[in-house]
Amino acid sequence: MTAELLRVRDLAVSFATEGGTAKVLDRVNLTIGRGQIVGLVGESGCGKTTLARSILGVLPRNSAQIGSGSIVFDDADLLKVDPATLERTVRGRQISFIPQDPYGSFNPVFTIGSQIMELMKWKSPELNDRQAARSGWLPRFHGRQRYRADRQRVLEMLAAVQLPNPDAILAKYPHEVSGGQRQRLMIAMALLTEPKLIIADEPTTALDVTIQAQILKLLRQLATGRGVAVLFTTHDLGTAYEICDRITVMYAGQEMEEAPSEGFFNRPSHPYTSRLLRSLPSNDGGLVGIPGEIPSLVNPPIGCRFHPRCEYATEICCSQRPEPHDVGVDHVVRCYHPVTEKPKQAVQ
Amino acid sequence: MTDAAIDPNASASADDVAILDVRQLKKHFAIRNPWGWRTGSLKALDDVSFTVRRGEILGIVGESGCGKSTLGKTLMGIHQPTDGSIVFEGNDIAGLSPSASRDLRRHLQYSYQDPGASLDPRWKIRRALHEPLVVHTDFGYDERERRVRDILQAVGLPAGHLDLYPHEISGGQQRRVGLARILTLHPSLIVLDEPTSGLDVSVQATILKLFLDLQKQFNLTYLFISHDLSVVRMICDRIAVMYLGKVVEFGDTETVFESPRHPYTQSLLAAIPDIGGRRITDTFLLEGEPPNPGDLPSGCRFRTRCLMAQPRCAESEPELRTDWPDQQAACFFAE
Structure with a gap:
């Protein structure tokens, strides 16, 4: 057993679109340690959701094309495992998912309880792999014992995510609970199967700030308490700062910088990340945006995809993508001209 | 719905710097049961009073459902107020019929939350920008075109964009078109409803800068409705914090952010991620x-x-207490 739980190497994914082939991920690297909360930060359209989906193995089959690379989870390459095994042993059991939109993720015509019990029917941690393949098809009376155990487990989990009155909530329909509660239910469902990794795709974007703070606190507490690793995608550097141990920044389908949280906010080394941090609203600093627009992924710039907007760009940036190299402890940046000066708003 | 009811408070407190004076504004929506009987009312705005000074940026902050968008829409006459007065440039516009208030409204404009959805997908940008001038003025085509091009330059878009459709431009550019559309009429007060939601940070910074530049250039006053407190802190002169239809705290931005009095404001500020500060996952209590x-x-x-x-x-129910300089809070126990 290695210290790394997940290791994505040189992953390239492209999508067939009407306008041509969109090269959404360009040889992306990502590492998640056991029990670590890793933030995947980037602006919209940078490929963070695609990366999350490729780890889960739920890319759209008819348009997505995985060009190269490997996704090693717990010493097995998920890209080489056959889909049925993946479904039976990994997806939903060892890797679970918290979606962005808690409104759209429940079926409106079934009670919350029946939907959570449906999950337990297929993915309960009590099942071994062989049972998991068929247990969902068995009539309910077949496993009454297990049903009771599962229900008990669900009630305990709802209490753990601080939902008042778990019994009453199970009997409710999704529209009867608030957005914050729905997101708590999603976290509960993600944790119920005792996964090793949770992929949380912008789980707090749709929530208000005070509710967001509650949810972040809860997620961090539960994940560190249970030793579950989290891949937390977000477009908000502030949120990432609050919850993550380690941060990976993506831009237009390339990862730009990987670093532990403190090192990253202290000394962002990629020109893009340093500009991004400076474009956050602050009291002392003026407004520094990044000139230009995010490039099209059908015809992305060659080399480093940030070069058209980069103030340090030279010829080599336009022809060849920089290889990752260390600039600090565990701090990897993919740039020929890493920034060295300290940004204005730095961690004391 | 009283027609142009004049509140005695309004005339007394409206000094010459106030461009907009809102007094005891109420907007209640009916809650009806399946038979259409009124079973209660949803108090989206309950006794909201404030003044906007000429040339300032007043921020309205609060979480979703606190009534901040209803406030903006009631000011614009999209919703008819249940009670209260809205004095804009000396005229009471609360409860006026749309046709009667159209002339006044030229100088009071509203920027919608989602600029992509508020542009007609089948109209080119040119037609969208001409439309307000067609409605409000009797300029000929050439005069309109000249004005549209000036404004387009002011918001930082190339003239070539006039021939594009809304789906062909990015979110930040759609926001600029939305602004240009309003600015063609030379308004004095603009209600900006969540002007930065849905934008990436790098684009957000350039758009905020544009707001500030345009404010100087056109001598504008903004009512800045937002849930993003860090943006509000940076751009607004004064802020009003709303909670469930009430203003719970009002004051100078710096004063409120430095020493929030109302417990809700305190929690709201504690919930903002602060890069470099303590993690909210350790400190948040609400x-x-x-x-x-x-x-x-x-x-x-x-x-x-x-x-x-x-x-x-x-x-x-606590009233707004004016116990502090430049700051008011509606709480019995605030210190």
Whole structure:
């Protein structure tokens, strides 16, 4: 057993679109340690959701094309495992998912309880792999014992995510609970199967700030308490700062910088990340945006995809993508001209 | 709906610097059961009063459902107010019929939350920009075109964009077109409803800069409605914090952010991620969620989540106290 739980190497994914082939991920690297909360930060359209989906193995089959690379989870390459095994042993059991939109993720015509019990029917941690393949098809009376155990487990989990009155909530329909509660239910469902990794795709974007703070606190507490690793995608550097141990920044389908949280906010080394941090609203600093627009992924710039907007760009940036190299402890940046000066708003 | 009812308070307190004076504004929506009987009312705005000074940026902040968008829409006459007065440049515009207020409205403009959805997908940008001038002025095509091009330059878009459709430009550019569309009429007050939501940070910074530049250039006053407190802090001169239809705290931005008085404002500020500061995952204390706005608790509406709540809070509703310089808070126990 290695210290790394997940290791994505040189992953390239492209999508067939009407306008041509969109090269959404360009040889992306990502590492998640056991029990670590890793933030995947980037602006919209940078490929963070695609990366999350490729780890889960739920890319759209008819348009997505995985060009190269490997996704090693717990010493097995998920890209080489056959889909049925993946479904039976990994997806939903060892890797679970918290979606962005808690409104759209429940079926409106079934009670919350029946939907959570449906999950337990297929993915309960009590099942071994062989049972998991068929247990969902068995009539309910077949496993009454297990049903009771599962229900008990669900009630305990709802209490753990601080939902008042778990019994009453199970009997409710999704529209009867608030957005914050729905997101708590999603976290509960993600944790119920005792996964090793949770992929949380912008789980707090749709929530208000005070509710967001509650949810972040809860997620961090539960994940560190249970030793579950989290891949937390977000477009908000502030949120990432609050919850993550380690941060990976993506831009237009390339990862730009990987670093532990403190090192990253202290000394962002990629020109893009340093500009991004400076474009956050602050009291002392003026407004520094990044000139230009995010490039099209059908015809992305060659080399480093940030070069058209980069103030340090030279010829080599336009022809060849920089290889990752260390600039600090565990701090990897993919740039020929890493920034060295300290940004204005730095961690004391 | 009283027609142009003049509130005595309004004329007394409206000094010459106030461009907009809102007094005891109320907007209640009916809650009806399946037979259409009125079973209660949802108090989206309850006794909201404030003044906007000429040339300032007033921020309205609060979480979703607190009534900040309803406030903007009521000011614009999209919703008819239930009670209260809205004095804009000396005229009471509350409860006027759309046709009567159209002339006044030329100088009071509203920028929608989602600029992509507020542009007609089948109209080119040129036609969208001409439309307000067609409605409000009797300029000929050439005059309109000249004005549109000037404005387009002011918001930083190339003239070539006039021949594009809304789906062909990015979100930040759509926002610029939305602004240009308003600016063609030379308004004096613009209500910006969540002007930065849905934008990436790098684009957000350039758009905010544009707001500030345009404010100087066209001598504008903004009512800046937002839930993003860090943006509000940076751009607004004064802020009003709303909770469930009430203004709970009002004052100079710096004063409120430095020393928030109301417990709700304190929690709201504690919830903003602060890069470099302490993690909110260690420090955040507020529990619970806002109550159902159709069924408010008695007394202070924040008492169900408040850490300082006392029996008195359930009995009567606190008014805005003016115990501090440049700052007001609606709480009995605020210090």
